Amino acid sequence: MNKRVSPFLLLFCTSFSAVFGQLADKRATTETSNLYRNLTRISGQAVLFGHQDDMAYGVGWKYQKGWSDIKLLTGEYPAVFGWDVAGIEQDHANNIDGVPFDKMRQYIKKAYDLGAVNTLSWHMDNPLNGKNAWDTTSTTVKSILPGGSRYLLYKSWLDKFAVFVKSLKGSDGKAVPILFRPFHENGGGWFWWGAKSCTVPEYQTLWRFTIAYLKDIQQVNNLIYVFNPCEFKTEAAYLERYPGDEFVDVLSFDSYQYGAGAEKGEAFKQEIRRNLAIQDQIARHKNKLSAIAEIGFVEIPDAKWWTTVFAGAIADHRPVYAMFWRNAGYREQEKDNHYYAPYPGQISAPDFLEFIKSEGVLLERGVNKQSVYK
Structure with a gap:
């Protein structure tokens, strides 16, 4: 007996025919394709500071x-x-770190207008x-895959x-x-999508479903998809949960x-050098970009950290961008200082200014000259 094939299943399957080395979304907007092409051009020549x-x-x-x-200093x-959308799924006005989504939308627009x-x-x-996200007491991933008890809820969140994302103009x-960068740090055990909470096939299916649903069903065509494992020492460990070239x-x-x-x-420094060497080799083989999606040293107490540690870490294998984590400042609940980038008066600020003099480190003006959206 003939069975009707669902439109989603058809789109999901045909996505496997993607041409190797191109964007996962073959209907990506012109500006999105241009950004990817220009980041590829920049890759290996410069590092975008994030x-x-x-x-x-x-x-x-x-x-x-x-x-x-960063602007006050430089x-x-x-x-x-970098921005995080946790809270959007629950219709919250603010994200996980208290940033109103309305403000985030304005900041994203401004960054784009600046050419960043x-x-x-x-x-x-x-x-x-x-x-x-840090609750790992349940087998969540299985429940949100097609046929699972939370599948419809998960689709509603997407x-x-x-x-x-469509409102970002x-x-x-x-x-x-x-x-x-969805389902990040997938090799760790601290998120419900991590290695201790789901099998490799479950994670890969979740990734493929999510990307296919966004680009093919919801027709969100301005996304570039970033894969993000952690705690790897070999290529095999890095690629354990990799969902396939056509989805990354x-x-x-x-x-x-x-x-x-x-x-x-x-x-x-040696850890970053090793990780970048592994990732860079995989990226060259698969024709992908190589980046550091999160990095930092809380409070940066080393006055020469930028020129003696980080600069040396990226000297041989240069990521196309490196994203330093947020400057939350003093946190009352945790009773600590929480910042990963320098600011005026911070002990490593003079060294940071020396670091960015390198021709290979770009801030806003440097990336603007690259016209990455054209």
């Missing part, structure tokens, strides 16, 4: 028009801006039990995400291209330095 939530707040300030810790914004690049991550709540009226555009990893002192700094 900072999470840069325009929204910094150490000792929040929601000041035109402010940025006179220009970063080249890459935007990225999105999503610390999505656990759709099986309603707890946060629909909300799609509405938000520049002053030219065009959709803002976004580097989207950028390879990335996250890494932070813990502990101060020359010995800790040297160990971190």
Whole structure:
């Protein structure tokens, strides 16, 4: 007996016929395709400096028009801006870090108008039990795959995400291209989509379904998809949960330095060098971009960290961008200082200014000259 094939299944299957080395979304907007092409051109020649939530707040300030810790220090914004949409799935007005989505939309538009690049991550709540992204008490991934008990709920969350992404327009009226990094740090055990909470096939199916649903069903065509494992020491470990070349555009990893002192700094530098060497080799083989999606050293207590640790870490294998985490400043609940980028008066600020003098490090003005959307 003949069975009718669903339109989604047809689209999902045909996506496997994608041409090797091109964007996962073959209907990507012109500006999105141009961004990917130009990042490929820049790759290996320059590193775009990025900072999470840069325009929204910094150490000792929040929601000041035109402010940025990086701009206050250097006179220009970063080249890459990171944002997180956790909370969009629950119809919250603000994201997980308290940034109003209405403001985030304005910041993303401004970054695009400046010629800079935007990225999105999503610390999505656990759709099986309603707890946060760090809840690993349930086998959530299986429940949101087609046929699962939370499949329809998960699709509704993707629909909300799609509405938000489609609302991101520049002053030219065009959709803002976004580097989207879903289900990040997938090799770790701290998220409900991590290695301790789902099987390899479940994770791969979730990734493929999500990307196919967004680009083919919701027709969100301004996303570039960023794969993000962690804690790998070999190519095999890096690729364990890789969903396939036709569903990934950028390879990335996250890494932070813990502990101060020359010995800790040297160990971190060597770790980043090793990780980049592995990732770079895979990226060349698969014709993908190589990036560092999260990195940093909380409070940056080493006055020469930028020129002695980070510069050495990226000297041999240069990621197309490196995203430093957010400058939340003093956190009352945790009773700590939480920042990963320098600001005026911070101990490593003079060294950072020396670091960015390198021709291979680009901030806003440098990336603007590259005309990445044209």
